[in-house]
């Protein structure tokens with residue numbers, strides 16, 4: 001049976017005369033990580049603010065573990081954690097003192113054991129005695145996640161969590177979030193502008209435009225099962241490269257670049273070795289992934305429809 005810890009049902013929100021969120025519906029399967037993608041101003045933050053009950057929708061509802069955010073707010077919020085704006089941490093307190101402070105503020109009783117558990121989850125054991133003002137941005141982000149996990153939510157919402165992080169910070173965060181989903185069955189919704197990041201982190205992505213869901217994309221299919229990549233190769237001499245690539249399908253020539261459509265990620269090494277074996281020089285290989293393709297097609301198509 002389908003198991004949806006978060007269901008968004010027909011949300012509408014207007015600010016003044018502007019109808020910002022239009023009949024927004026989607027649902028998240030347990031233990032999966034969802035990207036929440038859309039151009040600037042498409043309504044990601046507004047939707048997230050309604051999900052975590054910071055603002056009220058004009059109509060529609062959000063169910064968290066089947067509990068309505070409208071009629072059963074306390075029970076619904078007990079199962080959701082979120083970092084919507086920058087986590088409100090106190091720099092002059094240590095990591096441990098911050099966690100104890102937020103544990104006291106919580107509606108639930110939070111044990112010392114639980115504090116230890118969330119610290120271990122984000123691997124901050126060695127930093128608990130340090131003042132938070134001396135943390136790196138990545139450590140602050142992880143402490144913020146630890147705070148949002150204190151009450152054992154089954155759904156975690158993160159608005160642009162990789163903003164400002166360096167590549168190592170982003171990689172570490174990806175690791176913790178994937179572990180949360182796989183090992184603890186937490187369901188995540190992560191908004192971001194970074195398509196590559198979403199593709200590496202998430203199982204699925206919900207794409208929105210102008211306050212409406214335009215598609216839901218599965219990342220696993222995009223990388224492995226389906227042949228959906230366009231592989232672009234710069235190789236010399238071009239004519240011989242063209243001959244070698246012919247068995248892989250129709251080859252489009254675009255100046256010095258050869259484009260092979262409908263390839264799978266796993267086939268890329270075979271394609272390259274077919275060229276190298278014949279002493280053809282390969283100067284560069286790139287590929288356009290399905291998420292990027294789908295994102296731009298979906299969001300641009302809608303734009304054309306409007307004009």
Ligand SMILES: Nc1ncnc2c1ncn2[C@@H]1O[C@H](COP(=O)(O)OP(=O)(O)OP(=O)(O)O)[C@@H](O)[C@H]1O
Nearest residue numbers: 015016020038039040041042043044045046047193
């Ligand atoms: N409190 C508000 N009052 C009036 N308009 C608002 C308010 N909050 C958001 N909006 C408008 O709603 C639209 C959606 O904004 P929102 O912040 O949800 O988009 P977003 O997809 O999160 O954008 P970004 O990617 O830039 O963060 C924007 O046009 C914004 O100006």
